[in-house]
Amino acid sequence: MTQATLVRPSQEHRETPSRTRRRGSWGHMSTRERVLRYVLLVVVLVITIGPFLWQLSTSLKGSGEDIYTSTPSFIPAQPTLDNYAKVADAIPVWVYIGNSLVVAAIDVIGNIVFATFAGFALARLRWKGRRYILGLFLATLVLPGEATIISQFVTVKDLGLADSLVGVALPGMIAALNVLLMYNAFRQIPEEIDQAAVMDGANAWQRLWSIALPAVQGTIAVIAIFAFIGAWDDFLWPLIVLQSPDKLTLTVGLQYLQGTFSNDQRLIAAGTMIAFIPIAVIFSVLQRFFFKGVEEGGVKG
Incomplete structure (x- = not known):
């Protein structure tokens, strides 16, 4: 019983840092990590959703609106359903x-x-x-x-x-x-x-x-x-x-x-x-x- 009592605190002492690191890596993020993850999410969102939004925007643009401008716009200036x-x-x-x-x-x-x-x-x-x-x-x-x-x-x-x-x-x-x-x-x-x-x-x-x-x-x-x-x-x-x-x-x-x-x-x-x-x-x-x-x-x- 005495030996088990002496060993258990040392085991807890050895396991505490690893558990702390695990909680730190999964439960809490630094500001730099948080910013990096949000930047990556935005990049993925633009790559996946961007073409769809551009097609939707183009389908709603009227015939008098130029879709080949050097500064493209996602919001139609003359929205219409005539194209459909x-x-x-x-x-x-x-x-x-x-x-x-x-x-x-x-x-x-x-x-x-x-x-x-x-x-x-x-x-x-x-x-x-x-x-x-x-x-x-x-x-x-x-x-x-x-x-x-x-x-x-x-x-x-x-x-x-x-x-x-x-x-x-x-x-x-x-x-x-x-x-x-x-x-x-x-x-x-x-x-x-x-x-x-x-x-x-x-x-x-x-x-x-x-x-x-x-x-x-x-x-x-x-x-x-x-x-x-x-x-x-x-x-x-x-x-x-x-x-x-x-x-x-x-x-x-x-x-x-x-x-x-x-x-x-x-x-x-x-x-x-x-x-x-x-x-x-x-x-x-x-x-x-x-x-x-x-x-x-x-x-x-």
Whole structure:
């Protein structure tokens, strides 16, 4: 007892400086560190938000306002919404938006369904070759999309889906990254819950529907956002597959603004903002679930 009493104060004496340094590094910042961090945050903010604000400002500037001045201004001197109306007059923007929504809806539903099934099978079921299949999913992340685009087009053409919205949506109906996200989310569910369900006589479908899905709703929202943005912003694949003007997606259809009005940057900026609005709406609706899904995908200590 006496020896333990003599050792404990020395241990406390040795641990106190390190704890003090840790509290000082995380809890309190010097004025120089605080200024440096805020400067870095402002730089990152300008780099990421600056182009968006410039496009928004350009889309609201009237035809009598010079957008190529040596001293650019973010605040329009003659704010107007006429540029958005001119976009609708120049191209069938509502048709293109409808086509993009159809493609995005197919990809979102496909990724939610197939990524959920694949992630659950890889994470919660035991079957031969599971690790090899998981390795194949990881390997596909290394391949760029352009490496398989020719084979994808040949496959879509042989299926008779060329120049169709289904042909555009088909390759994006399941993404390897989304499968891995669901795999990681399902792995966070304690094994004891599965074992208790098996002892109660639950089969794989019952465990998926009653236990696993309620625990990964946030990750499903993350997948929905990723799938929607990927399908909505895709340009190269719809450009290759589609030929009919009435079947073009919005990203491809906006290219008709180039040259229609002598490359008026105001119309191009307005078209860009029109394409951005659905993404902002989707993220605003699913924002709460998105951050919940990020926490679900984190590794628990």
